[in-house]
Amino acid sequence: MIQPDGLVAIVKRDCPTCVLIAPVLADMRERLGLTLTIYSQDDPLFPESTRGSLDDTDLGVSFALNIEAVPTLLRFKNGIEVARTVGWSREHWEEICGVSDLGVGLAPFRPGCGSRTQEPAIAEARALADRAAALSSRSIPIGEEEDEFEAMFDRGWSDGLPLVPPTTLRVARMLDGTNRAPHDIVAVVPPNLVECTVEKVAINAVMAGCRPDYLPVVLAAVEASCTETFNMHGLLATTYFSGPVVIVNGPISKTIGMNSGINALGQGNRANATIGRALQLVIRNVGGGRPGGVDRATLGQPGKYTFCFAEHEGTSWGTIATERGFAPAQNAVTIFAGEGVRGVVDQLSRTPESLTRSIAECLLTTAHPKLAVAFDAMLIISPEHLRVFEEGGWSRKKFRDELEGLLLLNGSAHSRGSREIMEGMPEELSEMQLPKFRERGLLIAHAGGGAGLFSAIVGGWVGGSLGSESVTLEIGQ
Amino acid sequence: MTYLLDPTSESAPTTRERAERPLSLEGITIGLLDIKKARGDVFLDRIEALLVERSYSVLRFSKPTFTKIAPIDLRHEISTKCDVVIEALAD
Numbered sequence: 001m002i003q004p005d006g007l008v009a010i011v012k013r014d015c016p017t018c019v020l021i022a023p024v025l026a027d028m029r030e031r032l033g034l035t036l037t038i039y040s041q042d043d044p045l046f047p048e049s050t051r052g053s054l055d056d057t058d059l060g061v062s063f064a065l066n067i068e069a070v071p072t073l074l075r076f077k078n079g080i081e082v083a084r085t086v087g088w089s090r091e092h093w094e095e096i097c098g099v100s101d102l103g104v105g106l107a108p109f110r111p112g113c114g115s116r117t118q119e120p121a122i123a124e125a126r127a128l129a130d131r132a133a134a135l136s137s138r139s140i141p142i143g144e145e146e147d148e149f150e151a152m153f154d155r156g157w158s159d160g161l162p163l164v165p166p167t168t169l170r171v172a173r174m175l176d177g178t179n180r181a182p183h184d185i186v187a188v189v190p191p192n193l194v195e196c197t198v199e200k201v202a203i204n205a206v207m208a209g210c211r212p213d214y215l216p217v218v219l220a221a222v223e224a225s226c227t228e229t230f231n232m233h234g235l236l237a238t239t240y241f242s243g244p245v246v247i248v249n250g251p252i253s254k255t256i257g258m259n260s261g262i263n264a265l266g267q268g269n270r271a272n273a274t275i276g277r278a279l280q281l282v283i284r285n286v287g288g289g290r291p292g293g294v295d296r297a298t299l300g301q302p303g304k305y306t307f308c309f310a311e312h313e314g315t316s317w318g319t320i321a322t323e324r325g326f327a328p329a330q331n332a333v334t335i336f337a338g339e340g341v342r343g344v345v346d347q348l349s350r351t352p353e354s355l356t357r358s359i360a361e362c363l364l365t366t367a368h369p370k371l372a373v374a375f376d377a378m379l380i381i382s383p384e385h386l387r388v389f390e391e392g393g394w395s396r397k398k399f400r401d402e403l404e405g406l407l408l409l410n411g412s413a414h415s416r417g418s419r420e421i422m423e424g425m426p427e428e429l430s431e432m433q434l435p436k437f438r439e440r441g442l443l444i445a446h447a448g449g450g451a452g453l454f455s456a457i458v459g460g461w462v463g464g465s466l467g468s469e470s471v472t473l474e475i476g477q
Numbered sequence: 478m479t480y481l482l483d484p485t486s487e488s489a490p491t492t493r494e495r496a497e498r499p500l501s502l503e504g505i506t507i508g509l510l511d512i513k514k515a516r517g518d519v520f521l522d523r524i525e526a527l528l529v530e531r532s533y534s535v536l537r538f539s540k541p542t543f544t545k546i547a548p549i550d551l552r553h554e555i556s557t558k559c560d561v562v563i564e565a566l567a568d
């Protein structure tokens with residue numbers, strides 16, 4: 001801010017030192033005339049001895065001059081600050097003013113008070129305002145008579161549920177959740193292949209109901225979903241049920257309060273609910289992927305509103321992320337193309353062998369009992385089922401190895417037309433043993449409440465390079 | 478007055494003219510694109526047989542997988558070699 005040449009004093013009535021030196025300011029005004037400009041941070045009627053001051057209650061001048069304490073006296077020459085002193089010091093004030101005998105009768109020195117710009121709430125509001133000013137998204141006015149919630153529905157931003165209005169202030173606060181700059185590109189979002197900035201993700205995260213500390217997870221989920229490997233475009237376009245399922249690993253899941261326990265796949269936890277929703281809103285609003293448009297799902301499934309959960313950490317079986325080489329201390333997000341949840345009931349098996357056979361029988365029904373290799377799945381083992389394996393001394397690897405043998409299909413029994421069902425594998429594969437799942441086609445997660453001998457299967461979509469490969473990425477800051 | 482930040486890409490679709498439709502298939506090349514949906518080949522085999530029977534010039538193409546958009550090289554090849562394309566979409 002360019003100041004006219006001369007002296008500038010910043011004061012506030014609430015500061016005893018400022019009150020003490022009010023006669024000094026009056027004396028200076030007398031001697032120096034209009035070369036002295038006084039700003040008051042809290043009351044423009046102060047000081048009465050100078051017939052008031054210029055109004056800086058919005059602190060615009062104080063922020064521009066980076067005032068940390070009052071009184072502050074500054075001298076400007078050719079528009080540049082050439083001298084500054086903080087608090088009352090006769091010696092310094094006389095030097096800056098170029099006059100003598102200032103404040104005769106006062107103590108030669110007295111410290112000032114903190115500037116209002118340093119008050120935490122004000123400093124935060126100012127920082128937010130600065131960040132808000134740096135945002136580049138179009139600002140859409142909503143009329144006084146308009147209902148902003150209805151306005152968001154009308155503009156097609158919603159997944160069908162109400163949204164949190166993305167005001168500038170909320171978006172600026174959301175951006176506090178990441179160190180990344182608002183204009184950073186996170187991903188190129190299908191189907192319209194739009195470059196998506198951190199800011200656009202933040203706006204959609206606000207609408208989804210996220211807290212700022214969820215934003216790094218949302219950013220990683222968006223990035224992982226928009227990889228060529230994951231193939232979000234195809235997943236959106238398919239007539240099949242699947243949508244992106246977000247699995248969160250690492251300490252962040254606890255830090256932000258995610259649910260990996262009772263009802264982990266269900267309702268009731270803000271982080272679980274809103275992170276998955278934010279991802280879907282980015283695809284809808286930034287990528288342009290909407291049901292009936294590029295999303296051609298025949299039936300879809302309720303998880304396409306949101307499907308996000310955290311795994312239990314620290315068990316002998318590890319997690320999806322640790323199986324893929326991430327350290328337990330690393331935060332990671334995995335995106336899996338998943339359909340709905342189906343239950344695996346086994347309340348009687350007390351040996352790993354029996355329970356594995358149970359789980360295999362259920363997994364064999366994924367997509368269709370006569371289809372092999374094509375469709376992926378995620379198995380979510382509950383704590384009580386995991387206990388059976390742990391007590392039997394089975395590791396994750398041992399379970400995988402045993403399961404693999406139980407998931408081999410006899411080609412002839414699964415070929416098209418066999419068992420009087422036309423659906424099935426091509427005739428030319430009838431002599432082969434077919435694995436139900438391709439390599440990497442079965443994810444194993446661990447979540448759920450402590451009671452219940454139930455696990456879950458989340459069927460996948462066409463797996464691998466022919467469809468979607470699940471992607472795990474580290475969550476950044 | 479409340480202001481909301483736009484959550485969309487803030488882009489508008491552009492309108493393009495459709496390519497001119499040929500009045501006849503005489504002397505032009507017809508591309509047949511199999512997107513790899515089940516039994517799309519059965520449909521296209523039959524179409525090809527009918528077209529060849531009528532002495533039309535036919536080229537066959539296929540996408541690597543129906544789950545992904547056609548690779549840019551394939552799209553380029555089809556656009557440079559063919560005048561019209563018949564695509565077998567669904568199973």
